[in-house]
Amino acid sequence: MRKVFAFxxxxxxxxxxxxxxxxxxxxxxxxxxxxxxxxxPATAADCAAADAxxxxxxxxxxxxxxxxxxxxxxxxxxxxGSEFEFNDPAKGEGYEGAVAAEVATxxxxxxxxxVTFVPVSFNKSFAPGPKDFDFVxxxxxxxxxxxxxxxxxxxxxxxxxxxxxxxxxSVADATTIADLKDAKLGAPIGTTSLDVITQQIQPTQDPAVxxxxxxxxxxxxxxxxxxxxxDLPTAFFMAAVQIKHGIVVGQFGxxxxxxxxxxxxxxxxxxxxxxxxLAEMKADxxxxxxxxxxxxxxTNAPVLD
Amino acid sequence: MIGxxxxxxxxxxxxxxxxxxxxxxxGSKILAPxxxxxxxxxxxxxASTVVVFGLLVFAILNSSGWPQIKEAFxxxxxxxxxxxxxxxxxxxxxxxxxxAEVFVLILALIIxxxxxxxxxxxxxxxxxxxxxxxxxxxxxxxxxxxxFGFGAPALQIKGVPHSDLFWAIVALVLVxxxxxxxxxxxxxxxxxxxxxxxxxALGLSRGxxxxxxxxxxxxxxxxxxxxxxxxxxxxxxxLIAVLGYTEALREAxxxxxxxxxxxPFVALALIYIVITIPEARFVDWLVARDQRRLQAVGGx
Amino acid sequence: xAPAAALRIEDLHKSFDQLEVLRGIDLEVDEHxxxxxxxxxxxxxxxxxxxxxxLEPVNAGRVFIEGDEITARxxxxxxxxxxxxxxxxxxxxxxxxxxxxxxxxxxxEALGASKADAEALATDLLERFGLAxxxxxxxxxxxxxxxxxxxxxxxxxxKPDVMxxxxxxxxxxxxxxxxxxxxxxxxxxxxxxxxxxxxxxxxARDIAHRICFLDEGVILEEGTPEQIFSQxxxxxxxxxxxxxxxxxxx
Numbered sequence: 056m057r058k059v060f061a062f063x064x065x066x067x068x069x070x071x072x073x074x075x076x077x078x079x080x081x082x083x084x085x086x087x088x089x090x091x092x093x094x095x096p097a098t099a100a101d102c103a104a105a106d107a108x109x110x111x112x113x114x115x116x117x118x119x120x121x122x123x124x125x126x127x128x129x130x131x132x133x134x135x136g137s138e139f140e141f142n143d144p145a146k147g148e149g150y151e152g153a154v155a156a157e158v159a160t161x162x163x164x165x166x167x168x169x170v171t172f173v174p175v176s177f178n179k180s181f182a183p184g185p186k187d188f189d190f191v192x193x194x195x196x197x198x199x200x201x202x203x204x205x206x207x208x209x210x211x212x213x214x215x216x217x218x219x220x221x222x223x224x225s226v227a228d229a230t231t232i233a234d235l236k237d238a239k240l241g242a243p244i245g246t247t248s249l250d251v252i253t254q255q256i257q258p259t260q261d262p263a264v265x266x267x268x269x270x271x272x273x274x275x276x277x278x279x280x281x282x283x284x285x286d287l288p289t290a291f292f293m294a295a296v297q298i299k300h301g302i303v304v305g306q307f308g309x310x311x312x313x314x315x316x317x318x319x320x321x322x323x324x325x326x327x328x329x330x331x332x333l334a335e336m337k338a339d340x341x342x343x344x345x346x347x348x349x350x351x352x353x354t355n356a357p358v359l360d
Numbered sequence: 361m362i363g364x365x366x367x368x369x370x371x372x373x374x375x376x377x378x379x380x381x382x383x384x385x386x387g388s389k390i391l392a393p394x395x396x397x398x399x400x401x402x403x404x405x406x407a408s409t410v411v412v413f414g415l416l417v418f419a420i421l422n423s424s425g426w427p428q429i430k431e432a433f434x435x436x437x438x439x440x441x442x443x444x445x446x447x448x449x450x451x452x453x454x455x456x457x458x459x460a461e462v463f464v465l466i467l468a469l470i471i472x473x474x475x476x477x478x479x480x481x482x483x484x485x486x487x488x489x490x491x492x493x494x495x496x497x498x499x500x501x502x503x504x505x506x507x508f509g510f511g512a513p514a515l516q517i518k519g520v521p522h523s524d525l526f527w528a529i530v531a532l533v534l535v536x537x538x539x540x541x542x543x544x545x546x547x548x549x550x551x552x553x554x555x556x557x558x559x560x561a562l563g564l565s566r567g568x569x570x571x572x573x574x575x576x577x578x579x580x581x582x583x584x585x586x587x588x589x590x591x592x593x594x595x596x597x598x599l600i601a602v603l604g605y606t607e608a609l610r611e612a613x614x615x616x617x618x619x620x621x622x623x624p625f626v627a628l629a630l631i632y633i634v635i636t637i638p639e640a641r642f643v644d645w646l647v648a649r650d651q652r653r654l655q656a657v658g659g660x
Numbered sequence: 661x662a663p664a665a666a667l668r669i670e671d672l673h674k675s676f677d678q679l680e681v682l683r684g685i686d687l688e689v690d691e692h693x694x695x696x697x698x699x700x701x702x703x704x705x706x707x708x709x710x711x712x713x714x715l716e717p718v719n720a721g722r723v724f725i726e727g728d729e730i731t732a733r734x735x736x737x738x739x740x741x742x743x744x745x746x747x748x749x750x751x752x753x754x755x756x757x758x759x760x761x762x763x764x765x766x767x768x769e770a771l772g773a774s775k776a777d778a779e780a781l782a783t784d785l786l787e788r789f790g791l792a793x794x795x796x797x798x799x800x801x802x803x804x805x806x807x808x809x810x811x812x813x814x815x816x817x818x819k820p821d822v823m824x825x826x827x828x829x830x831x832x833x834x835x836x837x838x839x840x841x842x843x844x845x846x847x848x849x850x851x852x853x854x855x856x857x858x859x860x861x862x863x864a865r866d867i868a869h870r871i872c873f874l875d876e877g878v879i880l881e882e883g884t885p886e887q888i889f890s891q892x893x894x895x896x897x898x899x900x901x902x903x904x905x906x907x908x909x910x
Contacts, residue, residue, distance in 0.1 A: 181620035183428035204432060204620035241604055245617030263524075263604030264614060270510065274604060277513045279522050321428075554751035557715055558811075562766035562818060563742030572765060576756050653800045654755050 099335060102328035103162040109324045111189055112171065116164045118155055119175030119188035120144055126296075127288050127349055128152070128194060137172075144172040150288065150349040151192050154211050157341055161332040177245050180318055181205050189325055190317040194286065196247045197316045206321050208329045210314030211342070216251045217290040217306040217356055220282035221275060221298050229304055232256055232359055238281040239263065241271045248284040251307055256284075272297050291353035305359035435623045442615045442624040450608040450631055456525070456597040460532045461590055467537040472544035473570060489541070496538035502599050505531040509603040528600035536593050543585045547578030580650045587643040591636055664727030666691040666853040667712065667822050672721035674704075674711055681707050683877035685721070689822070689855060694848045696868035696885070697857040700900060703874040705857040709824045712855070713744040726821055742770055745815030746824040750831045752811035753799040759786070760795045763814045771818065778817070785813045789843055805836030809843050816847075823847065825856045861904055865889055873897050 096102035103110075111117045120129070123140035131146035133139065142149060145167040147156035156166040164170055173188055180191040181204045196214065197207045218235070220226050226238045235256050241263035242248040252262040263280050265271040268289075274280045275298060285293065287306050294301030319326050336342040420426060474482075474489040496504070508531045513522040521527070551574050559569040579586075598609035606614070608631070612624035667689040674682040681704045689695050697705045710716040712723060714730060714737050722731045730740045753762050763786065764778035773781075786792050789809055799807055808828050815823060825844065829837045841863050848854060848867045858864050864871060865885040872882040873894070881894045892898045 177617065181432075182622070183432035184425055198618065198620075200618060201620035203435075244610070244613055249614060250618070261606060264601070264606050264610055265604050266602055270602065270604065273510050273514070277510070277516075277522070279513055279524075280604070552751045554748055555754065557710075558748065558752055558754070559765075560738075561713055561715060561741055561744075561746045562814070563738045563740075563770035564766065565738055565770075568769050572769065573754055577754075580756060650756070653798050 096328075096331065099158070099161040099328050099332035100163040102331050103164075103325075106324040106328065109189075111187065114169065116159050116162065116170045117173060117188045118144070118159075118170060119173050119180065119186075119191040119193070120151070121177065121193040122174035124149075124152075125289070126292050127353060130349070138174060139172065145170070148349075150212065150345060151194070153345040153349060154336075154342070155192055157336055157345065158329055158332045161335055162328055186320045189323070190319045190329065192317050194289075194315055195318050196313050198247070204321070205318040206323055206326050207316040207318060208326055209333050210316055211333055212315040212346075213311075214247075214313050214315055215287045215306045215308065215311050216248050216284055216313070217287040218282045218284055218304040218359065219290040219293050219298065220302060220304050222300040222302055224275075224278075224281045226282045226304055227302060229359065230357065232307075235282070235359075239279070240282050240284055241265055241274060241280045242284045243268055243271065246285070247313055248286065251284050255307060268293065268297070287356060288350050288353040290356070303356045305357040307359055431621075433622045433626055435621055438615070438619055438621045438623040439627055442612065443627045445615065446608050446611050446624060446628050447631060449606060449611040450628075452605075452607045453594070453597040453609075456529055456532070456600060456607070457590075457594045460529050460536065460597070461593060463529075463533045464536045464540055464589075464593070465586075467533060468540035469544055469575070471537060471541035472548060473575070475541070475545055476548055476570075478566070493538040493541050496535050497542075499535075501532070501535045501596055502602060504535050505599050506602060507531075509600075524600060524603040524605040528597075528603060528605065532593060532596060532599075536589060536596075539592075540586065540589050543582050543589060544578060546585075547582035548574055550581050551577045577654065580654060583643050583647050583650075587639060591639070594636070595632070664724070665689060666693070666726060667855070668724040669708075669712070670722045670724075672708070672711060672723065673719045674707055674716060675719050681877055682711070685877075685879060687872065687879065689853060691853055692851040693869050694852075694854045694856065694867055696864035696871045697855060697874055698859075698861065698864060698871060698888075698900075699874035704877050705874055706826050708874070709746060709826045709855065709857055712822075712824060713741050713746050715741075715746075738770065742766075742818055743821045744824060745818055745820035745822070746826065747808070747811045747815050747828050749827045753802075753807055753814070755799050758796050758798055759791065759802070759810050762799070762810060763817050766814065766818050782813070782817055785816055786810075789813055789846075803836055804832045805839045808832065808840045812840075812843055812847075821853065823852050823854045825854060825858070827857050827859065830859055859904075861889070861901075873900065875900070 096105055107113060122138065124142040124144050126142065127149055128151040129139075129142040129144055129149035130152065131142050131148035133141065134143040134145065137143040137145065142152070144152055144155065147153060147166055155170070159166045159170045175188060175191050175193070177193075180193070180195065181201065183204070190208070192211075194214075197210070201207075218226065218229070218240075226235055226240075229235055229238075232255065236258050237260070238258055239260045239262075240252050240256065240258060242252055242265070244264050244266060249262060249264060252258065263271070263274060265274075268283070268285070271280070271283045272293065275283060282304060283290075283293070284307075287303075290303045290306075294303050317329055319329075333342070336345075471489045471492060474485050475493075477486060505528055508527040509524055512520055512527055555573055555577065556569055559573040560566075564572070598607060600607055601610035601613075608628055612628045615624040616622055665688045667687070669685050669687040672682050672685040673680065685704075685708060687695075697708070699705055707716060711718050718731050722729055724730065725740065725743055729735075753759075754765070757765065760779065760782055763782040764773075764775070767773040767778040767781065768775060783792070783795065786795055789812070791806065791809055791813065794802060794806060794810070799810070802810065812823075812825075812828070828844075829840050832840065837860070841860065844854070844856065844863075845867055856864070856868065868885055870882060871885050871888040872879045873888060873892075874880070875894075875896050881888065881892060881897045888897065889901065892901060
């Protein structure tokens, strides 16, 4: 008798899980159709005006990013009244800060008065359901597998992964990937840095995967790991500031096609507007200038192959 | 030659008049009314179950967010892709909680018995045992793991292991022994004082009384709470992830982050359910078997 | 020279916190003598028995077993208890052990007997008292009367000098009482020195050589069963016996 009931309960739940979908709303991929007009807007500002009611909070651009806001992506220090630690994104400083400010301005929002920053944890950025932000900007890499859960903008930064370590470790003098085979490496969770270890380097020891970089640094200083893989600009920051006698050992694959993109709710019409802004910034050199300003000294590292 | 006493089927009347059948029904009470009501009761029960769960399922399936939830939490492709990898990593969790549990059961018993020691000369030991349980129940488990996992290697003392696995197991053992010691203590205190008196009256020392009479009964009496703590330990084995060690939950997180999908967590949850339910039934069986013996013999 | 009494109690006092339960007990029990302890609940019967084998510490007074003072300092309490068998009213047997193991635990762990010897003795005793077929059963399978009989066997397996029985039939169903009383009768017939606290007046009258009436912490009256039951001297004894008769227990 108990079995009958167990079957009934489990059966109805399984049935629910496997039942036919209702058709999903919204499309996939980077371009979304939307907006009220039938003509494609020419500028980011036009686009934003046409989709004025698609914004979370009308008249304001709501941008999500991680808290704490780490350099060199965000700079300028904290502000009273802001819940962000390390740096206040509203200052528009740091690479992502500057990109955010520029994109907002081109969409017709005055920065920072008409822009609100909200802290968004990594998992929240792709959780299903309506979002608290218009888009998220926190060193998220585009990956095809991620495409179903969110809509991605075009690239705002082509990223290379790099290896950071300290003087005297077994990898400090590495020049090729083969030199890293026996090393114990670490990477932050949820990053393509981890993919580099498991897919490119493929060391004999399992990688150490950390919730946050501070713990990775502690293990590095303890000698429990030999090096950390992170994106190149972050590697420079860590070597300079967080790791004692830190060095950037090298970067991986100068021609990597990995890039950072903003993440939007699926079907958001705003993707198009942001892409227009990014296109403008690339065309007139603004994006390069931002990179020069904030990441100039953070791109020179020997290539490990 | 004395004749045999009452027949074995004779039920014992406990003082106070309560009645204990020789094979007490410790089974589920959920279905008990059914047995009483007969066929009609069964029909009503089945019908109402189908209606209630059917309504629930209907409500969920037709909520506006359901398609997204389904894709984010119940994606079949991600599920099958991640299941194998998560199960493989789960072997590490199993190692951790099995090894830890063995040490916990032993260390906790030592602490509980120490706390039960009488005699003024044992006062410092009793204080230590009490302080131990207070301390390790107070500090959050994740903190203990962090402190030991990052702190111990940082001391750079020669001979001190650096292994995450080692320190995570040490931390879990220390924390869970504190909880389980209290469970044992409750069990020890629940053994009727006349049992101790009977054993001492035979001339058994305090130590032997503990060993042969009190502890065996105490442990049998607290099997359900012991299982509770073991289940908690099984889940807390995931905390080793904060040290950078990739076990099942961390593996699920990695796959989840790579795919922007939560289905791997559902897969892990299923794995936990699949191992926990048989454990619970096994303990139920153990308890039912011993309850008969331990409870039926009280009053004479 | 007269042999030492099996049991001698001198001016025993026992208090629980502020309440003095035993107020000066003097008692001598000869070898092979059976002494019945009667008295109302709370009169101190159980406490007295528990003091004799030091389950309760004594506040003042002395106790001697076969001439050895057990209340002296530095005495090995466990050894004493091995010489005094006690059976309680309830919760006697160890429920997680078989009957056989219940009986052999004491001899093996306290007396150091070998397993073979202990089991041989246990089996012999169990047979003698009609419990042989229960040897491998657990206590939950036994009736109350059977459990108490096993409890007595368990105490006997220690080969005690004295047996103390503390109202061992009071918690039993009436129809199970007889079998236990028969066991005790047999022990008495075999010459075991016993102190029996009981409400079973008829039984006490039958087998006791001497009856002591315990009232408010002292032995108010003692004498042969005939003396006590037919011609009590003290008024309180009289009243106690009357209440017993009224309750139909005699």
